[in-house]
Amino acid sequence: MPSRTPTTKGRKTKTREQEKLPVCPLQNAAANNIRQVMDAEGKLTGDLPDPDIPPEKLLHMYETMVMVRAIDDRGWLLQRSGRVEFWIPHCGLEAVHNGATLAYEDPDWIFMGYRHPGVMLMRGVPLVQLFAQFFGRADEPFKGRRLPTLMGDRRYNIVPMTTQVGSYIPHVCGAAMGALIKGHDTKFLAIFGDGSSSRGEFHSGMNFAGVHKPPVVFICENNGWAISTPQSLQTGSATFAEKGDAYGVRNLVVDGNDALAVYSVVKEARDLGPDEGATLIEAMTYRMGYHTSSDNPDLYREQAEVDAWAAWDPLIRLRKYMERKKLWNKKKEDALWARCKEEISAAIKEAEAMDFPHPSTMFDDTFEEMTWMLEEQKAALLADLEDLS
Numbered sequence: 001m002p003s004r005t006p007t008t009k010g011r012k013t014k015t016r017e018q019e020k021l022p023v024c025p026l027q028n029a030a031a032n033n034i035r036q037v038m039d040a041e042g043k044l045t046g047d048l049p050d051p052d053i054p055p056e057k058l059l060h061m062y063e064t065m066v067m068v069r070a071i072d073d074r075g076w077l078l079q080r081s082g083r084v085e086f087w088i089p090h091c092g093l094e095a096v097h098n099g100a101t102l103a104y105e106d107p108d109w110i111f112m113g114y115r116h117p118g119v120m121l122m123r124g125v126p127l128v129q130l131f132a133q134f135f136g137r138a139d140e141p142f143k144g145r146r147l148p149t150l151m152g153d154r155r156y157n158i159v160p161m162t163t164q165v166g167s168y169i170p171h172v173c174g175a176a177m178g179a180l181i182k183g184h185d186t187k188f189l190a191i192f193g194d195g196s197s198s199r200g201e202f203h204s205g206m207n208f209a210g211v212h213k214p215p216v217v218f219i220c221e222n223n224g225w226a227i228s229t230p231q232s233l234q235t236g237s238a239t240f241a242e243k244g245d246a247y248g249v250r251n252l253v254v255d256g257n258d259a260l261a262v263y264s265v266v267k268e269a270r271d272l273g274p275d276e277g278a279t280l281i282e283a284m285t286y287r288m289g290y291h292t293s294s295d296n297p298d299l300y301r302e303q304a305e306v307d308a309w310a311a312w313d314p315l316i317r318l319r320k321y322m323e324r325k326k327l328w329n330k331k332k333e334d335a336l337w338a339r340c341k342e343e344i345s346a347a348i349k350e351a352e353a354m355d356f357p358h359p360s361t362m363f364d365d366t367f368e369e370m371t372w373m374l375e376e377q378k379a380a381l382l383a384d385l386e387d388l389s
């Protein structure tokens, strides 16, 4: 785990009761009804069967997970050194979005959140395109006009998230319903955070899904926190998954740090027949890093909690599983990390050399024909820029 996990500085003294709390629910997965393939050491638990993913697919997923971790490490440094405006960390969340993407076929549509760069990489989006987005350069699908890590690309059937959390839950329902009505067999996946479950859109979407049965898998990535709001202040329910019961939506909780378990339950849900409808999967995981580069988690969470989750690192578990299968070893691991770092450096060099968008392009792509108000504002901006030059 990277060194930027919160320090102990300024922490409150814990009570004895807090000291004794089992802070990582994955330790008691069976008792908590959290579906698992492997334990912390990558050994089969006997709960879900080993999905026996073909080696080339498994390696593709693992290599992408490592790349995603390496991107997070570098992205943080780029933000701290002023080269990237903002950063949304995703360390610790690699198993959820990479495992889920592997369970989907390329023609399927994925509605992603802001902590899921592996969705793009698993689908074959070039690394330099990701960095062009992080650096706000003009030559990327959003023309340099979105916050770093708010990614997507319709050429790869990946829908970018709107910054309003949860707002895309009804959108995915509508898109899936459209496909169903047209008789397409395209499937849909949406990944959102636990904080989204407090939005009206979550409830509208679940109600729609229960009634109309669109082919959607909803993943509620429960990473413990929504900025500084813990699960206990987000919901009075024991799980986020069980909210599906109220709407007639099939639901379950999976170990979100177990890429094999995520793959298994998402694949099963994706492949359900047309009459079986949607599934709500709560992926139990943990945001190891800061909420964003503007956050300080030292102020609201305990280091003991972070440490307990570090023992369930999704990369280490999958690596140990692959070592047992004789698919992986230390030499390959070292070579992979070196390759990822090199490829990232090359992508940064290429992306930083690209042009920024012209400020006036902020008015483009809003209306087919620009309104008179926007025309006026654009003219005023151009005049100001002229004065400054």
Ligand SMILES: Cc1ncc(C[n+]2csc(CCOP(=O)(O)OP(=O)(O)O)c2C)c(N)n1
Pocket: 115, 163, 164, 165, 192, 193, 194, 195, 196, 197, 223, 225, 226, 227, 287, 291
């Ligand atoms: C509708 C809306 N309200 C508030 C915010 C501000 N905000 C940004 S991220 C965030 C927390 C979201 O938590 P969660 O859905 O659990 O996702 P996480 O960031 O933990 O991955 C909030 C409240 C927002 N983006 N959209």
